[in-house]
Amino acid sequence: MDGEEEGKGMAALLRWAAEMGISDSPTSTSPPRSHSSCLGHSLFVSDFPDAGGRGLSAARDLRKGDLILRVPRAALLTSESVLKDERLASCVRSHPRLSSTQILTVCLLAEVGKGRGSQWYPYLVQLPRSYNTLANFTNFEIQTLQVEDAVWVSERAVHRAKSDWKESISLMQEMDLKPQLLTFRSWLWALSTIFTVHSFFWKISSRTLHIPWDNAGCLCPVGDLFNYAAPDAESSPDASEERYAEQPDCHSQRLTDGGYEEDTTSYCFYARKRYKEEDQVLLSYGTYTNLDLLEHYGFLLGDNPNDKAFIQLGTDICTSSNWPVDSLYIQPNGRPSFALLCALRLCATPVNHRRAVGCQVYAGSLLSVENELLVMKWLAKRCHDILEKLATTAEDDGLLLIVIEKMLYNPSCLKYVDLQCCKEEIKSFLEVHGLGMEGIGVSQLPMKARKSLERWKLAVRWRFGYKKMLISCISYCTNTIERLSSQQYCTKRNNQTGMPG
Numbered sequence: 001m002d003g004e005e006e007g008k009g010m011a012a013l014l015r016w017a018a019e020m021g022i023s024d025s026p027t028s029t030s031p032p033r034s035h036s037s038c039l040g041h042s043l044f045v046s047d048f049p050d051a052g053g054r055g056l057s058a059a060r061d062l063r064k065g066d067l068i069l070r071v072p073r074a075a076l077l078t079s080e081s082v083l084k085d086e087r088l089a090s091c092v093r094s095h096p097r098l099s100s101t102q103i104l105t106v107c108l109l110a111e112v113g114k115g116r117g118s119q120w121y122p123y124l125v126q127l128p129r130s131y132n133t134l135a136n137f138t139n140f141e142i143q144t145l146q147v148e149d150a151v152w153v154s155e156r157a158v159h160r161a162k163s164d165w166k167e168s169i170s171l172m173q174e175m176d177l178k179p180q181l182l183t184f185r186s187w188l189w190a191l192s193t194i195f196t197v198h199s200f201f202w203k204i205s206s207r208t209l210h211i212p213w214d215n216a217g218c219l220c221p222v223g224d225l226f227n228y229a230a231p232d233a234e235s236s237p238d239a240s241e242e243r244y245a246e247q248p249d250c251h252s253q254r255l256t257d258g259g260y261e262e263d264t265t266s267y268c269f270y271a272r273k274r275y276k277e278e279d280q281v282l283l284s285y286g287t288y289t290n291l292d293l294l295e296h297y298g299f300l301l302g303d304n305p306n307d308k309a310f311i312q313l314g315t316d317i318c319t320s321s322n323w324p325v326d327s328l329y330i331q332p333n334g335r336p337s338f339a340l341l342c343a344l345r346l347c348a349t350p351v352n353h354r355r356a357v358g359c360q361v362y363a364g365s366l367l368s369v370e371n372e373l374l375v376m377k378w379l380a381k382r383c384h385d386i387l388e389k390l391a392t393t394a395e396d397d398g399l400l401l402i403v404i405e406k407m408l409y410n411p412s413c414l415k416y417v418d419l420q421c422c423k424e425e426i427k428s429f430l431e432v433h434g435l436g437m438e439g440i441g442v443s444q445l446p447m448k449a450r451k452s453l454e455r456w457k458l459a460v461r462w463r464f465g466y467k468k469m470l471i472s473c474i475s476y477c478t479n480t481i482e483r484l485s486s487q488q489y490c491t492k493r494n495n496q497t498g499m500p501g
């Protein structure tokens, strides 16, 4: 689609949305609704090339807690709404084992199959044509994640998508879906559009939002144009007491992001903070690591305060305390999580002393300088060993990212750039796409290779971020070791000379 066509498609979507009662001026004091667009009072559609692409901007200064968009239930695309068609509904009833997500995926494909006959046609044609979520990664792209856990999560995503599709084929055949909608490619597209995961606050996927009557969630036209920002301390859904904005009068006691509201039978979105006119208005779909974001949304954040690096720990560490395994990780600033530090302190304590220090450990207190030194040395070595085993260094990855970026815009650049950093990996990419090093004189990569390059870049960005966290952890441990050792030295010297500590 070229720019002009895209513009027309968006205008048609906003006109249709206004007819459906979607509105960004949903209060009685707002100006009357326009028939040509559902937006203009609080929001407008903009492009943010470095922050999510197409998204929504503030059309005026917005206050924290302002109601900025309302989408009535009738406009939501849900399994229930699609299955008002009794023929489709009876087919679904004969497949009681399918999950709610599989049913919504089938419903989305059935709706797409109606073409212009679908009530949601102006919305459906505006959906992205492809996704970069992990289920869409090829084997080459998965392997370039390098870290075992991430490779495993990706393979699981692909495997699940395939088995969900196989289980649903007979239902789609009974529904008489067009042959091109029965393919795994179409399934992957639909699943990536609606693939639901359970989150603390939203039930999310690439585009679905939580609704109380269906675990699979719903597709929410226009409401799904908001891009993502990681929840900060101020609006973090984890900080339950902060989920309600501290605001005067009518804004008090309200969720700052939004949700389905029974009293108005509509999906309502609120400004999560103050926005100046033209700022991008963002939602926080939940608290996610970069691997989670990649798995469910197909992007990652350069600076994600909720990112975590999980490292392989021996079973002795995992079982020495009652901390859940997913609480044992390294934070973006390199510090071990509270639980990981406690678990390591306990594990570095002789077994017969562990009971005695239990309270101190769970309170997060340092047990002794010797214990802390053992912990820091162990952790630094563990991170070092993991980094050593990975196929490339963080430095290589940084250089490779520059090469990939160049290849996206000028593939023939390979003839001129220094490929020392990751020559083998680049060669494998080209081979997978039937392009030799010497045959890269083309000015534009074939579309398939270009899409793959985007996913490969995401994989390299992810592993680069992972390695940076481990490197920061080594620095943190080294600094702590130096500080504790000099403290230990001063104490010993003072003891010898009789000086106070």
Ligand SMILES: C[S@@+](CC[C@H](N)C(=O)[O-])C[C@H]1O[C@@H](n2cnc3c(N)ncnc32)[C@H](O)[C@@H]1O
Residues within 6 Å of the ligand: 050, 051, 052, 053, 054, 055, 128, 206, 207, 224, 225, 226, 227, 228, 229, 296, 297, 298, 299, 300
């Ligand atoms: C709910 S949609 C948001 C609207 C979307 N940009 C569009 O054009 O339809 C979620 C998708 O937007 C993109 N996205 C959202 N926030 C992003 C961010 N902060 N950085 C990069 N991509 C983002 C991801 O592709 C994600 O799967």
